Amino acid sequence: MELYENRSSTVEFDPMCDKENPQRISFEDVSAAAFRIQSGITKTPCVKSHMSSIYGMDIYLKNDFLQYTGSFKERGARNALLLLSPEAKERGVISASLGNHSQGLSYHAKQLNIPVTVVMPNVAPIMKIENCRSYGANVIIHGHDMKEAKYYAMMLAKEKGLVYINGYDHPHIMAGQGTVALEILEQVPDLDAVLVPVGGGGLLAGVVTAVKHLKPHVLIYGVETEKCPSMEVALDKGEPMSVEIRSTLADGLAVSTVGYNAFATVKSLIDRMITVNEDWIARAILRLAEQEKYVVEGGGAVGVSAIMAGHVPELAGKKVVCILSGGNIDTTIFGRCLERGLAAEQRLVKFKVTVSDRPGGIAELCKLIASIGVSIKDIMQERAWVYGDIFSVRVKVVCETRGPEHMNQLRSMITNTYKEWYFSREPEDCSSNRRPSSDSLDDVSK
Amino acid sequence: MLDRCLCFSHYYRFIYLHFVNQSYVIENTIKPYLLNKIIYSIQDVEFDEFCDPNNPRKIKYDDILAASRRIVGTIVKTPCTRAHMSDKLDMDIYLKQEFMQYTGCFKERGVRNTLLLLSEEQKKIGVISASTGNHGLSMSYHTTQLGIPCIVVMPTRAPITKLTKCQSFGAKTLLHGENMAESKHYAMSLSKEKKLYYVNGYDHPNVIEGQGTIGIEIIEQVPEVDAVLVPVGGGSLLTGIAIAVKHLKPDTEVYGIQTEKTYSMVEALKRNERVRITIDSTIADGLAVNLAGVNTFHNLKTGIVDKMVIVKEDWVARAIMHLVEEERYVVEGSAAVTIASIMAGLFPNLKGKKVVCVLSGGNIDTTTLARALERGMAAEGRLVKFKVTVSDRPGGMAELCGLLANLGVTLRDCIPERAWVKGDVFSVEMKVIAETRGWDHTKELIELIKRKYKDCFFPETNEKSDKAPGARRGPCLAPNPVCMQK
Numbered sequence: 001m002e003l004y005e006n007r008s009s010t011v012e013f014d015p016m017c018d019k020e021n022p023q024r025i026s027f028e029d030v031s032a033a034a035f036r037i038q039s040g041i042t043k044t045p046c047v048k049s050h051m052s053s054i055y056g057m058d059i060y061l062k063n064d065f066l067q068y069t070g071s072f073k074e075r076g077a078r079n080a081l082l083l084l085s086p087e088a089k090e091r092g093v094i095s096a097s098l099g100n101h102s103q104g105l106s107y108h109a110k111q112l113n114i115p116v117t118v119v120m121p122n123v124a125p126i127m128k129i130e131n132c133r134s135y136g137a138n139v140i141i142h143g144h145d146m147k148e149a150k151y152y153a154m155m156l157a158k159e160k161g162l163v164y165i166n167g168y169d170h171p172h173i174m175a176g177q178g179t180v181a182l183e184i185l186e187q188v189p190d191l192d193a194v195l196v197p198v199g200g201g202g203l204l205a206g207v208v209t210a211v212k213h214l215k216p217h218v219l220i221y222g223v224e225t226e227k228c229p230s231m232e233v234a235l236d237k238g239e240p241m242s243v244e245i246r247s248t249l250a251d252g253l254a255v256s257t258v259g260y261n262a263f264a265t266v267k268s269l270i271d272r273m274i275t276v277n278e279d280w281i282a283r284a285i286l287r288l289a290e291q292e293k294y295v296v297e298g299g300g301a302v303g304v305s306a307i308m309a310g311h312v313p314e315l316a317g318k319k320v321v322c323i324l325s326g327g328n329i330d331t332t333i334f335g336r337c338l339e340r341g342l343a344a345e346q347r348l349v350k351f352k353v354t355v356s357d358r359p360g361g362i363a364e365l366c367k368l369i370a371s372i373g374v375s376i377k378d379i380m381q382e383r384a385w386v387y388g389d390i391f392s393v394r395v396k397v398v399c400e401t402r403g404p405e406h407m408n409q410l411r412s413m414i415t416n417t418y419k420e421w422y423f424s425r426e427p428e429d430c431s432s433n434r435r436p437s438s439d440s441l442d443d444v445s446k
Numbered sequence: 447m448l449d450r451c452l453c454f455s456h457y458y459r460f461i462y463l464h465f466v467n468q469s470y471v472i473e474n475t476i477k478p479y480l481l482n483k484i485i486y487s488i489q490d491v492e493f494d495e496f497c498d499p500n501n502p503r504k505i506k507y508d509d510i511l512a513a514s515r516r517i518v519g520t521i522v523k524t525p526c527t528r529a530h531m532s533d534k535l536d537m538d539i540y541l542k543q544e545f546m547q548y549t550g551c552f553k554e555r556g557v558r559n560t561l562l563l564l565s566e567e568q569k570k571i572g573v574i575s576a577s578t579g580n581h582g583l584s585m586s587y588h589t590t591q592l593g594i595p596c597i598v599v600m601p602t603r604a605p606i607t608k609l610t611k612c613q614s615f616g617a618k619t620l621l622h623g624e625n626m627a628e629s630k631h632y633a634m635s636l637s638k639e640k641k642l643y644y645v646n647g648y649d650h651p652n653v654i655e656g657q658g659t660i661g662i663e664i665i666e667q668v669p670e671v672d673a674v675l676v677p678v679g680g681g682s683l684l685t686g687i688a689i690a691v692k693h694l695k696p697d698t699e700v701y702g703i704q705t706e707k708t709y710s711m712v713e714a715l716k717r718n719e720r721v722r723i724t725i726d727s728t729i730a731d732g733l734a735v736n737l738a739g740v741n742t743f744h745n746l747k748t749g750i751v752d753k754m755v756i757v758k759e760d761w762v763a764r765a766i767m768h769l770v771e772e773e774r775y776v777v778e779g780s781a782a783v784t785i786a787s788i789m790a791g792l793f794p795n796l797k798g799k800k801v802v803c804v805l806s807g808g809n810i811d812t813t814t815l816a817r818a819l820e821r822g823m824a825a826e827g828r829l830v831k832f833k834v835t836v837s838d839r840p841g842g843m844a845e846l847c848g849l850l851a852n853l854g855v856t857l858r859d860c861i862p863e864r865a866w867v868k869g870d871v872f873s874v875e876m877k878v879i880a881e882t883r884g885w886d887h888t889k890e891l892i893e894l895i896k897r898k899y900k901d902c903f904f905p906e907t908n909e910k911s912d913k914a915p916g917a918r919r920g921p922c923l924a925p926n927p928v929c930m931q932k
Contacts, residue, residue, distance in 0.1 A: 065774050068530065126883045286812065293545045293808035295774040327774035331767065331823060332881060335816040342812060402606045
């Protein structure tokens with residue numbers, strides 16, 4: 001690691017994202033970008049959500065996951081590519097990214113006939129690697145995490161004279177991302193607040209620049225996940241600081257240090273930063289899939305999860321726009337989120353109960369559960385690690401209920417009928433008793 | 447006819463059997479009289495003047511046009527956008543996003559049209575309907591909006607989510623009956639009793655006219671459309687769209703799609719009479735209608751539809767997965783049949799043409815969605831299941847896991863089996879479920895496992911799996927539970 005640190009001043013130095021010389025973007029950059037990229041970007045709808053009545057506010061969803069590569073990053077990528085000098089376009093570009101930025105860059109570079117190389121760490125999801133390849137990029141898999149991949153990318157950039165495009169901090173990128181805000185202002189002219197997901201800060205910087213210039217009274221809230229609160233820490237300390245990245249549902253937001261340019265742009269203009277618990281993100285993904293029929297990734301659903309978790313009571317009765325920044329969620333993870341969301345809403349219940357091992361013991365349990373309209377999803381028997389008499393078996397049941405009251409009904413029925421039982425999570429008020437996100441979501445031992 | 451009345455109601459059967467035990471006189475005089483009364487009363491109960499087999503209604507384009515003006519502003523004029531999958535499937539595919547309607551399904555159009563055409567007195571008395579799904583939801587929502595009292599009757603085993611949704615929209619729900627037929631009978635008897643207006647969800651003429659407004663919007667949004675693919679349950683959507691589209695642009699081809707389990711309309715058109723079929727559980731539950739509608743069949747048998755197509759249910763699960771992955775929309779099985787039929791290669795004649803697929807709804811049960819995603823992945827070779835015998839000593843399993851990891855394969859599930867194994871006592875059979883990048887990656891995995899381990903078993907891994915969904919359910923109907931695993 002020492003070797004890397006010595007060389008960091010030359011290899012890792014990106015003139016466009018220099019700590020000593022942060023660049024702020026201006027409104028003119030954003031509006032020029034809007035004009036420049038309009039032929040290649042979808043102007044996505046901004047629709048009123050069905051959830052508005054439930055939360056007592058007018059919620060609008062900016063559907064940027066409907067872009068061709070599934071995320072808003074295309075805007076910045078296209079802008080940056082169009083602003084390259086002709087020689088740079090000949091030589092090509094390179095970037096290190098775990099996902100959406102590399103896909104957006106690959107797609108538009110192919111459209112504009114610019115050679116593109118993308119470096120990804122070996123933990124990158126299979127789908128994203130395949131997608132970049134199918135868009136025509138030269139994909140290199142190197143490194144165990146983003147740091148190593150980025151280092152390698154910058155080294156290649158210096159070697160081959162390629163232009164390195166940082167996915168969230170390059171000023172042209174930030175200007176491109178800001179075009180979302182211009183569309184929002186056009187589609188919902190009388191809005192009161194915008195909830196923006198924050199990873200490296202590029203989107204937030206662009207949005208804040210555009211909105212505050214045209215309508216300074218509109219509140220801009222940045223939303224992050226509890227597991228990677230890089231912007232909140234940066235605003236606290238007054239400068240971008242490195243935050244440890246833990247595995248998170250919102251993998252698009254897993255950036256350990258916010259961008260220098262982004263921070264410089266954002267720090268004086270933003271109204272508030274919010275962090276959300278991972279459980280709420282899973283619930284938001286479930287809610288968006290069930291009610292709006294949209295497939296949104298964790299990073300895109302944080303805005304909605306902030307509303308669902310009750311973090312913005314002051315916005316009641318107001319017009320709030322949530323930017324659904326992307327939809328590139330791995331299918332398996334999507335399935336998992338649906339299940340976790342159901343569990344968090346107490347519509348999926350797990351409990352253990354000791355029943356008689358004689359014929360009829362389990363049948364009686366199943367009949368009891370069915371009698372109140374609960375559907376059994378999974379049932380497992382445990383015979384060895386049981387303390388009761390030898391004729392009893394401990395049954396672990398996973399079942400589906402209608403909601404918290406139904407679950408309570410089930411719980412009281414089980415506790416009244418059987419002597420030995422264990423419910424894995426206390427059915428208390430959801431917002432107060434959330435376990436902190438620092439606990440691993442993989443803890444299935446309970 | 448006697449059979450019909452017997453199986454409809456146990457109560458009437460009780461009377462019949464009771465009288466069987468009486469004397470000959472009663473047998474020959476009172477019994478027939480009573481039976482006739484029973485038969486006529488059942489016929490009275492189930493008689494719906496708008497869906498009368500003796501008087502089928504013809505649907506006219508002018509009524510559809512009137513409907514479109516009537517419901518404007520109250521239902522969503524849904525977008526019809528080009529699909530990202532078009533290039534892969536070699537066609538210009540447009541998706542009519544009817545799942546964007548407020549209740550998540552196109553049925554709102556027909557319902558709104560019907561409700562607006564009720565007389566003022568009827569609006570005060572109220573409406574009733576029997577439905578476990580989208581029709582019930584649409585009724586609940588629009589009747590509350592218009593201030594019309596509404597009752598929705600569902601069978602006692604109706605899915606929990608649909609029940610709570612109807613209640614949340616403000617309708618009064620009644621649970622009655624073991625299946626839809628009994629619920630419908632009960633609903634109709636209530637309607638006769640209380641003078642409520644019974645709205646048949648797929649056969650009422652006003653409903654069909656409402657659904658037809660989609661056809662008008664399609665022609666507006668994609669003026670050069672070559673073909674329209676429509677899912678078919680009771681037939682209202684197909685009838686309405688076919689009439690509208692053929693009137694506005696006669697050279698457009700209209701195809702009706704059903705699945706191998708929900709084929710009532712296909713059978714009816716083949717035999718030229720409405721045939722009742724039995725339907726088991728299907729992934730396209732919105733299309734699970736036993737008997738094609740009276741009016742719909744009457745209008746369709748004149749041949750306005752170019753062809754009816756049947757698609758296998760496996761393809762529907764794969765289509766749901768592709769719509770989630772590539773278009774990022776959550777659609778229900780009934781809507782995905784359109785894309786499924788294209789993916790299954792059932793329309794080679796439409797290559798390079800402009801095809802509109804009507805994605806009729808998005809109300810899929812969340813657990814079903816998760817299962818459909820898994821089945822889709824399995825069908826595409828991205829989920830592999832195999833058994834391999836490893837050493838039960840320390841390191842046996844670790845070696846297997848390490849092998850998989852080196853290949854870049856994700857390990858989903860790993861279940862050891864010790865009792866039903868034929869090898870030596872020190873070996874354990876591992877049942878492994880792993881996730882790969884695709885068929886090539888799977889082949890690499892298979893070769894590697896076969897090389898390293900003597901005893902391994904891979905189930906049939908061909909590309910077109912013919913297994914019907916739901917084949918491996920345990921007694922409690924949980925899919926692939928431990929008790930059903932080999």
